[in-house]
Amino acid sequence: MSQALVEVKNLKKHFEIGNGVTLKAVDGVTFTINRGETLGLVGESGCGKSTLGRTMIRLYENTDGEVLFKGKNAHRLKGKEAEQFHRDVQMIFQDPQASLNPRMTVMDIIAEGLDIHGLSRGARADRVKELLELVGLSKEHANRFPHEFSGGQRQRIGIARALAVEPEFIIADEPISALDVSIQAQVVNLLEDLQQDRGLTYLFIAHDLSMVKHISTRIGVMYLGKMVEMANSFELYEKPLHPYTQALLSSIPIPDPTIKRERIILQGDLPSPANAPSGCVFRTRCPKAMEQCAAQVPEWQEAAPNHWVACHLYQ
Ligand code: SF4
Numbered sequence: 001m002s003q004a005l006v007e008v009k010n011l012k013k014h015f016e017i018g019n020g021v022t023l024k025a026v027d028g029v030t031f032t033i034n035r036g037e038t039l040g041l042v043g044e045s046g047c048g049k050s051t052l053g054r055t056m057i058r059l060y061e062n063t064d065g066e067v068l069f070k071g072k073n074a075h076r077l078k079g080k081e082a083e084q085f086h087r088d089v090q091m092i093f094q095d096p097q098a099s100l101n102p103r104m105t106v107m108d109i110i111a112e113g114l115d116i117h118g119l120s121r122g123a124r125a126d127r128v129k130e131l132l133e134l135v136g137l138s139k140e141h142a143n144r145f146p147h148e149f150s151g152g153q154r155q156r157i158g159i160a161r162a163l164a165v166e167p168e169f170i171i172a173d174e175p176i177s178a179l180d181v182s183i184q185a186q187v188v189n190l191l192e193d194l195q196q197d198r199g200l201t202y203l204f205i206a207h208d209l210s211m212v213k214h215i216s217t218r219i220g221v222m223y224l225g226k227m228v229e230m231a232n233s234f235e236l237y238e239k240p241l242h243p244y245t246q247a248l249l250s251s252i253p254i255p256d257p258t259i260k261r262e263r264i265i266l267q268g269d270l271p272s273p274a275n276a277p278s279g280c281v282f283r284t285r286c287p288k289a290m291e292q293c294a295a296q297v298p299e300w301q302e303a304a305p306n307h308w309v310a311c312h313l314y315q
Pocket residue numbers: 242243244280281282283284286287288289290293298310311312313
């Protein structure tokens with residue numbers, strides 16, 4: 001049996017934004033996520049990583065391509081199969097403040113997904129209390145409202161809500177970006193513990209490579225709607241191939257002062273996905289751009305075992 005829980009094949013999500021202009025937020029992305037692994041996904045704001053996550057979970061319909069979940073096309077599921085998909089795949093959002101209804105108690109927020117099971121009042125309350133303890137909160141928190149909690153605690157409530165329906169796959173969309181640095185590690189540790197206990201599979205989205213290093217089995221790097229590189233975490237840090245990944249890594253401070261790494265400063269701003277450069281989308285900022293980069297789109301190919309890259313330097 002295939003290890004892949006999720007297979008994304010040439011997935012596109014385009015938005016028509018008026019005057020005949022198309023914003024290609026996700027433009028032909030292909031990868032798999034294996035059961036029990038964490039795939040980290042990084043790139044600057046506006047690169048399409050959140051749109052990719054939202055399209056995978058069907059918050060957006062796809063423009064083209066497909067997302068297979070356990071071998072079935074997620075965007076074609078209907079009836080009971082669609083309901084099961086919406087339980088099996090859950091999302092944790094960046095801003096726990098905005099994603100929790102301020103007028104609902106923590107009990108009702110977490111129990112929302114449980115209510116279709118028609119549990120008795122007592123069983124519902126017991127399950128919520130169990131979930132609160134699982135995420136490091138206390139059962140006394142159940143009758144409070146979201147504003148009574150810190151950012152880190154609110155994110156724990158969001159995690160408990162996602163876990164309530166016993167998902168297999170969680171898309172965590174910048175779950176620690178809005179938290180204090182001291183709290184970030186606690187939330188990452190919680191997600192790792194839950195993964196160990198429950199065999200969860202994660203897509204962990206972040207804007208910074210340093211945030212995904214410890215939690216990810218593999219890491220994908222996106223730029224302007226395209227996946228430009230994907231490899232296992234160690235290899236991506238030690239032997240980045242794509243000039244964009246090399247630039248992102250060069251900006252992470254190294255704690256060891258004896259190791260010197262040259263900082264690569266990218267020129268210019270991220271172009272609009274409504275007006276992406278021809279050929280390689282990174283060519284307007286790439287320090288290694290060649291003539292061929294403007295004319296030809298680089299293919300997504302396996303440059304070394306399990307190390308994928310889209311760049312003419314390796315073709
Ligand atoms: Fe740079 Fe060309 Fe590679 Fe694009 S294809 S990353 S422009 S060298």
